[in-house]
Amino acid sequence: MTLGQKLMNRLDAFARQSSEDGALTRLFLTQAHRQAVDDLMEQLRGIGLSPWLDAMGNVQARYAGLDPHAPTVMIGSHIDTVRNAGRFDGTLGVFVALGVIEELAKNGNRLRRGLDFIAFGDEEGVRFPTTLGGSRALAGSFDMATLGLADAEGVTLETALRAFGCDPSGIPALARKPGSLHAYLEPHIEQGPVLEAEDLALGIVSAINGASRYSITLTGLAGHAGTVPMALRRDALAAAAEIISAIEARALAEPDLVATVGRIEALPGAVNVIPGEARLTLDVRAPDDAQRRKAAADCLTAMTRIAGRRGIGCEILPSHDADAMKCDPIVQQALATAILETGRGPIRYLPSGAGHDATAMAALCPAGMLFVRCKGGISHNPLESITLDDAEAVMAVTIRAVDILAA
Ligand code: HGY
Numbered sequence: 001m002t003l004g005q006k007l008m009n010r011l012d013a014f015a016r017q018s019s020e021d022g023a024l025t026r027l028f029l030t031q032a033h034r035q036a037v038d039d040l041m042e043q044l045r046g047i048g049l050s051p052w053l054d055a056m057g058n059v060q061a062r063y064a065g066l067d068p069h070a071p072t073v074m075i076g077s078h079i080d081t082v083r084n085a086g087r088f089d090g091t092l093g094v095f096v097a098l099g100v101i102e103e104l105a106k107n108g109n110r111l112r113r114g115l116d117f118i119a120f121g122d123e124e125g126v127r128f129p130t131t132l133g134g135s136r137a138l139a140g141s142f143d144m145a146t147l148g149l150a151d152a153e154g155v156t157l158e159t160a161l162r163a164f165g166c167d168p169s170g171i172p173a174l175a176r177k178p179g180s181l182h183a184y185l186e187p188h189i190e191q192g193p194v195l196e197a198e199d200l201a202l203g204i205v206s207a208i209n210g211a212s213r214y215s216i217t218l219t220g221l222a223g224h225a226g227t228v229p230m231a232l233r234r235d236a237l238a239a240a241a242e243i244i245s246a247i248e249a250r251a252l253a254e255p256d257l258v259a260t261v262g263r264i265e266a267l268p269g270a271v272n273v274i275p276g277e278a279r280l281t282l283d284v285r286a287p288d289d290a291q292r293r294k295a296a297a298d299c300l301t302a303m304t305r306i307a308g309r310r311g312i313g314c315e316i317l318p319s320h321d322a323d324a325m326k327c328d329p330i331v332q333q334a335l336a337t338a339i340l341e342t343g344r345g346p347i348r349y350l351p352s353g354a355g356h357d358a359t360a361m362a363a364l365c366p367a368g369m370l371f372v373r374c375k376g377g378i379s380h381n382p383l384e385s386i387t388l389d390d391a392e393a394v395m396a397v398t399i400r401a402v403d404i405l406a407a
């Protein structure tokens with residue numbers, strides 16, 4: 001069986017680790033995540049590694065190198081997903097990493113540098129109003145105050161970690177010593193249309209856009225849908241509708257800027273009750289940090305102005321803020337050499353509109369990403385897919401790039 005076929009088979013099988021029948025939803029520290037961790041650790045043992053679950057819910061393993069003192073090369077990605085996800089976002093990089101190490105281990109080959117396998121548990125930040133917890137823990141930038149953040153059911157991150165079998169007091173010790181990692185390499189689907197449009201299987205990520213996220217609560221007055229005249233209403237959902245249109249207009253005003261209200265909840269949610277409360281999220285991204293900050297500020301200003309005019313309370317809680325990150329030139333060069341030496345050229349550099357754990361890891365060590373074309377550029381959607389040929393390509397190039405980085 002080819003390496004690409006093995007990769008595709010593993011991804012198909014792993015997609016069964018979900019909290020929903022017929023859809024892939026694997027949120028951080030849920031039962032589905034636990035099953036995925038157990039499944040993955042079994043597979044890692046199967047290739048001769050001794051994996052462990054760390055205090056932040058990441059799965060780690062090490063394939064020792066010839067030089068025990070040499071800084072290691074880390075490869076992997078995340079295994080948490082969004083709701084009703086595709087089976088390639090994150091998981092592709094995790095199983096490419098497993099496949100690379102399997103190839104070395106089965107022939108007893110050792111590189112000078114050790115290889116650190118990583119499967120981060122919380123890249124998406126869907127369950128808790130925070131994100132990149134796993135990679136921030138390794139990079140030493142995890143904010144212990146986020147342990148008090150709660151999910152929609154009121155379960156705090158700390159409680160969920162303990163229920164998962166993790167001891168949060170061990171999180172600070174996860175931070176890798178500066179200099180202990182030579183490089184971090186994350187294979188990932190592009191989640192966009194560029195590679196497919198140019199008929200390219202692979203791309204080298206040049207930079208990752210910055211992102212700002214907020215949780216917003218609009219408070220009006222619930223009332224009888226039949227008796228309260230329109231002019232006397234404090235309808236939180238109608239305010240949200242005007243706010244969402246203002247956000248969209250602001251983002252449309254500039255190229256490369258994107259703003260998304262991904263989630264909205266109207267309470268109490270009855271057909272004949274004027275919504276007294278609306279909860280929504282805002283995600284603003286751009287390649288340039290000043291551009292993003294200005295756009296986010298403008299969105300928040302518009303929000304408070306609209307809410308004020310309508311007599312609606314407006315509480316805004318920032319939940320994530322990551323500056324744009326330039327990928328490391330050494331890692332980019334290793335990927336470029338690997339692409340050319342495996343005959344997978346031409347080389348294409350491109351920025352990532354999506355956020356990744358590499359953003360957090362870049363604070364610790366040289367970090368880079370290898371993108372794989374995905375059909376229609378579709379992601380965060382069960383229609384997410386890659387071809388077998390492209391699976392072969394990402395395996396071949398990552399094996400070669402790891403050889404170069406771990407030499
Ligand atoms: O939201 C993102 O960009 C990533 O998929 N977590």
Ligand code: MN
Nearest residue numbers: 089090123356
């Ligand atoms: Mn991802």
Ligand code: MN
Nearest residue numbers: 082089124380
């Ligand atoms: Mn994602």
